[in-house]
Amino acid sequence: MDGGLMARKVTSLQVAERAGVSQSAVSRVFTRGASASPATVAKVKKAAAELGYRPNAMARAMITGKSRMIGLVVAYLENQFYPEAVERLSNALQERGYHVLMFMASPTAGDDVQSVMEEILDHQVEGIVLASVSMSSSLSTRCAEHGIPVVLFNREQDDPRMSAVTTNNYGGGFAIGTHFAELGHSRIGYIAGFEGASTQRDREQGFRDGLASAGLDLSAREVGNFIYADARAAALEMCAGTDRPEAIFVCNDHMAFAVMDALRFKLGLRVPEDISVAGFDDVPIAAWPAYDLTSYRQPINRMVAQTVEALMQRIEDPTRPAHRAKLEGALIQRGSTAPAKG
């Protein structure tokens, strides 16, 4: 029984007429927490099923002021970390009855984020997640005024009103630094991400401090901008000469793959025999035997859970202070790093 009455748009009024009740009775039957007698519920549900009625989420949102939509701005989808995050975030939100309005942003163009955010706000989202994207402080002010909670995912900002969920990037960089020191390497290279990103800055500072704690220093540094091709060029620049490093920390896995590819297939070097490489994120590909990449794992499940939690709390109570979570990750040692040759 599909009752295909070919009604273009079935409204609660039509259901009411068919069920012989008032329109508001229909509304009550479909509103959680409203009361109706079993008899009415039965009549209404029957009529609704016959007509194929479903409440119009937009009309409901207008009244209640709750759209049940969360805006998600994302960039760098070619880095496997983000599709994974988007998938889990979307699922977690769906479980809570929220839906995701998604926007792509180019990470380096701040202007872009501005306009995209305005459009999101126009759609009356109840909250916004910015993944791998920063925002101007004037924009964060506007969101605060609108009372719309914003959570930065895998990025930080100085503005303390801004909620942010990150891994301890400094700690992760530090761990890689001491790992290299323990392996006995002394000529060390670093390939940076996009310089404007807090993750890049924190990981580099942690790495430098980790090296320093063992009396070591960086001897080479290039910039890869979180882009495969840039990272490849950076690796060649760093390692094509005679005084190449013994170990390189690459600011994320996505670039580390480019570096390993360049070292192995362009320069004919072996990893880890000739040179050690470590990344950051621990995306699934890092575990594939072709790379078997040592990396610092971001606790993506906990990051997503914290993000959702931060959102829900501030939606319920907008006066709550910003939620700033800095989670611990874990060094995953694999075959791309090895002790210095005796």
Place this chain on the structure above:
Amino acid sequence: MDGGLMARKVTSLQVAERAGVSQSAVSRVFTRGASASPATVAKVKKAAAELGYRPNAMARAMITGKSRMIGLVVAYLENQFYPEAVERLSNALQERGYHVLMFMASPTAGDDVQSVMEEILDHQVEGIVLASVSMSSSLSTRCAEHGIPVVLFNREQDDPRMSAVTTNNYGGGFAIGTHFAELGHSRIGYIAGFEGASTQRDREQGFRDGLASAGLDLSAREVGNFIYADARAAALEMCAGTDRPEAIFVCNDHMAFAVMDALRFKLGLRVPEDISVAGFDDVPIAAWPAYDLTSYRQPINRMVAQTVEALMQRIEDPTRPAHRAKLEGALIQRGSTAPAKG
């Protein structure tokens, strides 16, 4: 000047009062194609800027019946082909003034798609894109009744009312088949995707027919379900024994990487010297030197363009017939396939 008047929700009425005009005058200024005198426009824009007013997209949508939202259901985000498609689709839609309401679906659970689609419809989207997901015919009937255009992306269905954009999967499989034949291989293996997927069926049939056209036949077949771990197991099952194939066609690149990893690092085989491997999709990773995978390229830009086109046409004119595009791809020969040893 940010005019932070801390108004939680600025409405057109407030703008009207401040500008000394009627509420509908404000509406006209913000409605494309409505007329207002330069003087009114100036007054209204000024007041709006001071108040930080932006039209409520939902209220507008209720009146006009156009939400400017497209629902996107997607699965298999770990296969790089889909994040790439999502990114381009989202961008193309944004350019046309549409926004994307995104949902994750588990590809094997048809039930799941059903409920997710209902939720999407509740939000009054103007169209739906199903990427790597099929739907029951009863569901497609419902969408037809609602007058909501649905486009299948990278998947086909028998129902002719359903728009679908695909690559010529049969042709792609055929091309791989003849490629193997030309290389002189005779013991041939195939690793299938999820058996319920039209892409899997079409690629396999094309491949078999391609082989047949050269007098060849399949000598081994396993199922990888589009999942890395399953594909790995399939490869081991197929190649661990003594009578392994000389060449394997894997139904998509994502699984082909698993197969190459298993052959090289578990079985100690060389690709292509000991065994040739080809995939399908030509995702960016296929071009990375670690894999250098021969593949059949899907014309993703044209697929996205066709999808958007199909959507826009049927939104404008719902009576238009379904749009079924089957695009030609291209065989990309790389280093993972080589001639049979003399």
Place this chain on the structure above:
DNA sequence: CTGAAAGCGCTAACAA
């Protein structure tokens, strides 16, 4: 428990 009535913020006739 139920129906009538009042809007949510906006656009689209319709007069003026």
Place this chain on the structure above:
DNA sequence: TTGTTAGCGCTTTCAG
């Protein structure tokens, strides 16, 4: 060109 008016489909008082 403008203001007035009538809703879009729904939830939510408020009487009954």
